[in-house]
Amino acid sequence: MKKKSENIRVRFAPSPTGYLHIGSARTALFNWLFARNKKGAFIIRIEDTDMSRHMEEAVQPILDSLRWLGIDWDEGLDKGGHFGPYRQSERSGIYKDYADKLLEEKKAYRCFCSPELLKERRKAAESHEKTFKYDRTCLKLSREEIAANLENGKPFAIRLLVPDNKALSFDDKVYGNISVNSDTIEDYIILRSNGLPTYNFSAAVDDALMEISHVIRGEDHLSNTPKQLLIYDALEMEKPVFTHLPMILGSDGQKLSKRHGSVSMGAFREEGYLPEAIVNYIALLGWAFDEKTTIFTRQQLIDNFSLENINKKGARFDHQKLLWMNGTYIRNTEDGTLQYMLLDIIRENLDQMDEAALLKGGPDPKKAVTMIVPILKERIKTINESLEWIMPFFTTIDYSPDMEAYFDKKAIDAAKVLSEIIDCLESVKNDFTSENIESSLRSLSERLELSFRKLAEVLRIALWSNKVSPPLFGTMEILGFQLTVSRIRDYYELIKDR
DSSP: OOOOOSSOEEEEOOOOSSOOBHHHHHHHHHHHHHHHHTTOEEEEOBOOOOTTTOOGGGHHHHHHHHHHTTOOOSEETTTBOTTOOOBGGGOHHHHHHHHHHHHHTTSEEEEOOOHHHHHHHHHHHHHTTOOOOOOOTGGGOOHHHHHHHHHTTOOOEEEEOOOTTOEEEEEETTTEEEEEEGGGSOOOEEEOTTSOBOHHHHHHHHHHHTTOOEEEEEGGGTTTHHHHHHHHHHTTOOOOEEEEEOOEEOTTSSBOOGGGSOOBHHHHHHTTOOHHHHHHHHHTSSBOSSSSOOOOOHHHHHHHOOGGGBOOSOEEOOHHHHHHHHHHHHHHSOHHHHHHHHHHHHHHHHHHSOGGGBOTTOOOHHHHHHHHHHHHTTTOSSTGGGHHHHGGGTBOOOOOSOGGGTSOTTTOOHHHHHHHHHHHHHTTGGGOOHHHHHHHHHHHHHHTTOOHHHHHHHHHHHHHSSSOOSOHHHHHHHHHHHHHHHHHHHHHHHHTTO
C-alpha cells in the first residue's frame, strides 16, 4: 500500500450511543490540541455500525457539544474531505471489499456457526470455568461444504484467521512497549452476517485509508489494539502511532459515571459552565505542563501540549476544582461579555415565569445587568448561580410567615428601624446612588446607636427576603427608590404588629 503522508493526522471517532461525556470530550480535546500543535489535521468520523446501540438523534448533539467547546475539525461529517465518507454506515462497500480480499488470500474464512450455537458453546465453556475461544470449526469445512452452504443461502460471518504464536507489539506513547501473543486472540469476526463490520476491523481499515498518523484514545481500547495490529498486518497497511489515555476516575477512585454528578457536556452547559473553563479543566485530566500552572488560555494549551506529558495514572475528576476554575473564568470575563450572557439567561427565565410572579415597574433588565455585573462576578461560580442573585430584581418576593426566624426581636425593634430607614431614604431619593445610600444609612445607624450589621440585616430581609443579598447599597440603587421603599413598607406592614 502507498505510504501515508508524513503529515500529522488524528481523528475523534465517537459512536452515537448517547451524550458527549467528560471522557470522550477529553479524547477529542487531546486529539485536537495535538493536531493544532503539530499543524496537522483533525478529523471527525462517526462510528455508527453497532445498530443495537445506535442513536441517530445523538449525532448532532455530539457535534454541537464539540463546537461549544471550541473544537473545530478539518475533515469529517458536515465538513467533507478527500477520505470520506466519514460515517462508517456509508462505508459498508469498502469493508466488504477488504474482507473479500482477506478471503481470497486465505487470511480469513467464512463462519456458518449460528449465534445461538456459539452462545451455547460459550456457556458450556464458562460452566467449566474455561475461557471460550472459537475452535475453528468452519475453517475445517471442505470446499464442497462451503459451496453447499452458500447455495442454500446459509448466513455466515467472516472471521480473521489469526496467525499462531505471533508477537503483536507496539510502542504506546503513554504505556511504553506492549506485547501480546496472538495465541491469546481467537479468530474474531470482522464482518457480521448482516454485512456490517465489527469495531476492530472497521476502525483499523478506516484509520489506514484515512492516513491517520496517530491514534489517541482511552485506555479501555488497549485490549483492542493487538486485534487491530492483525488487520494492519493482514492487509499490509501502515500502522499509526498509538497513545492510550488514562482513565478518568470519580472522587471515590472508581470509573467516572453519572453517580458522581454531571459528566456530560450538555449538562455542564445547562448548569452555566463556561466552555473555556471546561476545556482548561479537562486538559489537565492526565496531562500537565508543569507542577504549578493551572490556568491556560486556549493558545497556551495548543503551544504546550505534547503526548510525552500525558500521565498513565488515572485522573480524578474533582467537581469542586472545576467549580473554582469556572468562577475564575467568570471573574476574568469582560463585563460586556458577561452582561450579554446574563441577559440571555434572565430573559429565558422571565419568559418561562407566570405573569403574576413578574414585578411590575421593575428595573430595565439591560440597565440593571450593566450595574449588576461588577458586583456579581466576584461572587458566582457558574452563570446559573447568578439567578438567585438576579431574579429578585425582576420578580415579586415572598416573606416567610415565621418572621421571628429572621431576626432577634429582643435585640432589635425591626418595625421601628424600617420606619426610620424609610424616612432616611427620603433624603436621598433625588440622587439615589449607592454612595449616598450608604452615607445616609450609616449616619442613621449612629443616630439610633444600632450596629450597622443589625440594621443591614433587617433591611436585607425586607428587600430580598433573605439575610444574604448582593451588595446592599448597589442592590438598592438598582432597585431604585420607589421599589426599594415599596418593599420596605410591605415588610413593615407584615411585622409592625408582631
